[in-house]
């Protein structure tokens with residue numbers, strides 16, 4: 001069901017980031033339309049759906065357990081031959097084409113759908129101010145910058161253990177603060193600290209964290225949550241009340257970038273997520289068709305010796321946001 005990272009191509013027409021109901025629904029619509037797309041997700045696709053004890057409001061499935069519905073979604077993808085590539089995206093640089101950067105890989109896509117869900121974890125005090133000043137969301141991506149230095153890794157799942165183990169080979173010291181129970185496999189060179197972080201320390205650059213009211217010093221801090229906040233994933237994205245602002249076509253303020261599901265705001269419901277995912281895919285396909293028409297028109301212009309419009313200012317109009 002999950003594909004190998006090595007199978008990733010360098011470029012896709014469409015990249016779907018997030019493998020919950022919204023992302024899966026987007027993927028199946030892209031597949032039915034026979035488009036060149038990739039579905040990117042984390043190790044566990046939709047822990048939220050897995051945790052839903054009983055779902056009573058998903059049409060056609062009265063009283064179904066969240067986990068059972070999740071397995072049915074997977075079965076639907078498998079039936080269509082759709083694979084999920086386990087790549088947590090940490091940065092998206094607007095294009096066209098967009099560049100998506102993950103832990104071990106990067107790729108390009110002409111259009112992107114964000115279906116990353118919503119994080120229930122609050123940001124730490126001073127996290128936003130110190131982002132990029134020694135604070136990041138992917139330890140292995142920035143690993144070489146911390147060679148011989150000390151880092152603190154705060155992780156909300158066991159997936160962070162691999163990052164801590166990797167950093168232990170590079171850094172002078174690695175502190176690991178798990179925000180979950182039951183550590184699976186941690187390198188003996190990693191120092192595990194249990195407790196609650198109340199603040200990230202530093203003014204112009206990270207100096208450490210305050211844990212259980214005690215100062216723990218380090219050169220860098222990495223926070224590994226299931227999802228990266230949208231504004232940190234894509235610089236310049238417009239938010240509305242903390243959610244990604246979209247119009248009724250699920251377009252964000254960035255041309256070619258769409259969003260669907262919980263990440264676009266309340267209500268946090270499966271049927272909304274699946275519906276928005278499907279709609280976003282269809283709208284992304286329309287965008288790709290327009291982009292292709294534009295490129296053909298530009299090629300025809302070039303053939304006549306005329307100058308096509310500046311590629312930095314594509315002819316596709318920036319969508320007007322009709323906020324919910």
Ligand SMILES: Cc1cc2nc3c(=O)[nH]c(=O)nc-3n(C[C@H](O)[C@H](O)[C@H](O)COP(=O)(O)OP(=O)(O)OC[C@H]3O[C@@H](n4cnc5c(N)ncnc54)[C@H](O)[C@@H]3O)c2cc1C
Pocket residue numbers: 017018019020021022023040041042043044045046047048049051052053054055056057058087088089090115116117118226227228260261262263267268269270271273
């Ligand atoms: C306990 C519980 C019970 C619920 N019960 C119901 C119910 O009865 N009825 C109902 O309608 N809804 C219910 N919900 C809500 C429902 O589960 C959500 O609305 C739905 O899962 C949202 O789907 P989504 O695809 O938008 O996001 P999610 O399901 O959160 O999926 C997002 C996925 O994207 C992945 N991801 C995030 N960031 C990245 C990244 N940067 N790169 C790659 N992948 C990423 C995440 O790991 C996750 O797998 C319940 C939720 C909970 C927690």
